[in-house]
Amino acid sequence: MFVTLDRNASISLVDQITLALIERIQSGLHHDGEKLPSVRNLSQNLGVSLLTVVKAYEQLEKKGFIKRHHGKGTFIRIPITSEVNKQENDPFNWQHDIQDYIGRSTFGQVTQKKSGAYPLHLTTLNTDQLPLDLIIQASQQALSEATSIGSYASQIGDPDLRVVISQYLRQWGDHCSPSDFLITSGSQQGIDLIARTFIGPGDVVIMESPTYPGAIDAFRSRGATILTVSLNEEGMQLDRLIQLFDRYTPKLIYTIPTAQNPTGVSSPLKKRRQLLEIAEIYHCLIVEDDPWYEIYYESPPPPPLYLLDQTGHVIYLKGFSKTLSPGLRVGMLAAKGPILYKLLNVKAVSDLCTPLLNQRIYYHLLQEKACTTYFASLRKTLRSRRDLVHQLLLKHAPSEVTWRLPSGGYCFWITLPPNIQTQELIAQSAQLGITLLDGAVCHPSISDHKHIRLSFASLPLQQLEEGIRTLCQVMHDIQSTSLPFTTETSI
């Protein structure tokens, strides 16, 4: 277990350890009853005094997160697993009886893992890869306008930003106007607004499988019936899609046509037009999530579905958290026709409006020509990283491990052979500081034990190389120990 400590922070080390442990528990990193390191071990690992750890453990026990058994050790107690964890005399026990309406939430598993030297699960860039100067300059421009911090934004979003984002999209095609845009608090909110506006219990949603886990969570939370379509090298398998339309009445298709997360696949123009045609025939909404459009490694992708659509079937989501600034949380939703105003109502209930300061920063930022240069150089760096990982995998991974070279985005989607189970690989890699995303969270309905997602975006090159080599070694180790037991010809 590792906790990043900041000795210059305004919070004590005791509080830092306490809060970090609480977050680890909340993120699903520990299971109920799990034994924690001894006070001596943790103090050595973190380079802090014994007393610091004792105090942190005391705080955690007081808050009900851990339980110390004299002579046996310190154990995790996970408060939300109800009955089992009820402690006599805990004044909060009554809360376990409140019925809640929580759906699946995989966010903790996807983004909150912070341990280990090789965080290969993270699809974010490091601060030193981002155009911080440009963003700070745009922030200064925004701050110089008194209204940015002194006014609510309008519900639909800042009019200037809506003009600029529509100009930005026009680089890639026509059919796009400022009045089509609703500014959201990140693309996740866009997905959530769509789910809340149009999806209710039993409504049929079609998703690619695998896909972005946050979208699965949003549609699940509305009680959707999720049907899946797998992907080939050109994206969604359209014959399967048509079969689904023959049998069901899908209301909405969620797709990432460019540099699909997690597979890295992009659809060619012809396929985009076919998908649109299907949506038009069956009057089904398409939600096009497009965070990766700028990050391609071969030729530029064909226009987004949204810009090909003239009949209001596509709702487009564009976010820049992955490529420009994770800390600002501004997303753009575009929709043609009356549905935009429906989404607007739900936006108001959700959070009234997206912070005006953040919108004004993007307004200034997206006008910068230097953004184009930045994206070009980012593509170049990432492409060489992708190629490096590809070469390393070719060289070091067991021959039965397979993957497709991603056309864009930050991830490899890796298929493991039958004798390597994801859970075992993840557990053993974690002991060596490697964090991976379990492919299972990317599936809406099937149980997947043979995929991991591996990101190459942000790790320093040497660490990236070490991480991949070590991961491959773990794969070999698992294979060598499991082969005698799993090969059918063995006795």
Next chain:
Amino acid sequence: MFVTLDRNASISLVDQITLALIERIQSGLHHDGEKLPSVRNLSQNLGVSLLTVVKAYEQLEKKGFIKRHHGKGTFIRIPITSEVNKQENDPFNWQHDIQDYIGRSTFGQVTQKKSGAYPLHLTTLNTDQLPLDLIIQASQQALSEATSIGSYASQIGDPDLRVVISQYLRQWGDHCSPSDFLITSGSQQGIDLIARTFIGPGDVVIMESPTYPGAIDAFRSRGATILTVSLNEEGMQLDRLIQLFDRYTPKLIYTIPTAQNPTGVSSPLKKRRQLLEIAEIYHCLIVEDDPWYEIYYESPPPPPLYLLDQTGHVIYLKGFSKTLSPGLRVGMLAAKGPILYKLLNVKAVSDLCTPLLNQRIYYHLLQEKACTTYFASLRKTLRSRRDLVHQLLLKHAPSEVTWRLPSGGYCFWITLPPNIQTQELIAQSAQLGITLLDGAVCHPSISDHKHIRLSFASLPLQQLEEGIRTLCQVMHDIQSTSLPFTTETSI
């Protein structure tokens, strides 16, 4: 009709007029079929060329927001009112058939009205009333940290901010720790998270009546059964509350115990303790919304319910959009016990996390001692404004009009006599540039035609005085014309 135009903006005047009109329509400011000013009139009113207005109207017609009938004039078409507005050959017509799940949304009516010289409906401060220097200084500190714009925040919120907000609350009482806090994208999101986590169709929610419209929207959107308790000069009528508990099984009580919106009533300590006791007996959650705690005009309010609670019955919401910065949208939700982790899951689905930059700005801002001075001086200014409006109403309003002097907050809740209907008052006042909040939107269930909410926070003093005088005159005018028809003794 008035549109604020910015001749230095990057958008053309045509686009500005077009967008402003679209927003007015979306905010419910116009009804379907309403006649717009002629091109000549609007060009004169706005000081723009005839051609500018012609082009704006052309754009609006193309987008389907208005319809021009040769020789008759230009008329509003409201796209979301379905069937009636379907236009033949409109490629988006099919969208009218998509079933949606939108509940009540009153936000447009509450905050998006921007017309008129006397916006007495707005409960926001002007930028020149805000501590902009302090906020800009805090923003500069936040921007100097690369992670503020370069990293996602953790799902639960920035640890430093959670420490600072818990210290901030400790000014008013104990029982509060950093680990109890979840940072939200404004208090509205806090309400929405609570509704989504704990409320489903048929669950019983108790609300004060009148109350904050955004909370009604959030609980309505979950299909709650809303029961109401009216207020006296000490807040919620607890005998009525107990009656409800005798007959129903309420899951949650939403209350604003300090400077209640819209009535301005604050509960004394004794009543707070009684409310808590009721919640404990019946194991009911209390949602305490507390944006106004700093804005009191007599003695400081008793501690928030949350700080009196030791058994995890209160979920506390604290926002500063009303008092510090409407443009940042950071709110804090506090809850003791395991329910916090349930809310956290729904937070992730909603928007992953609140922007880290905005959290870091509040982290620096709330540590500023100068905030205390600012609040003290704000109270003084607002108190004299409150007293001014009180005096003006005493002097000019018809004697049958009644109100209670607000103990805090920005609003008067005004009761009209039977011969003045809210709708008529609002319509006639609007013609003189006065915008009011219709009391009806503050009620979860009853139809109210005799209240208006009137804010005294932000209008320049002279305008405020003119606005109130004019409003009183309109009341007299309505009375003088309506009296002969409504008084029962008249023939």
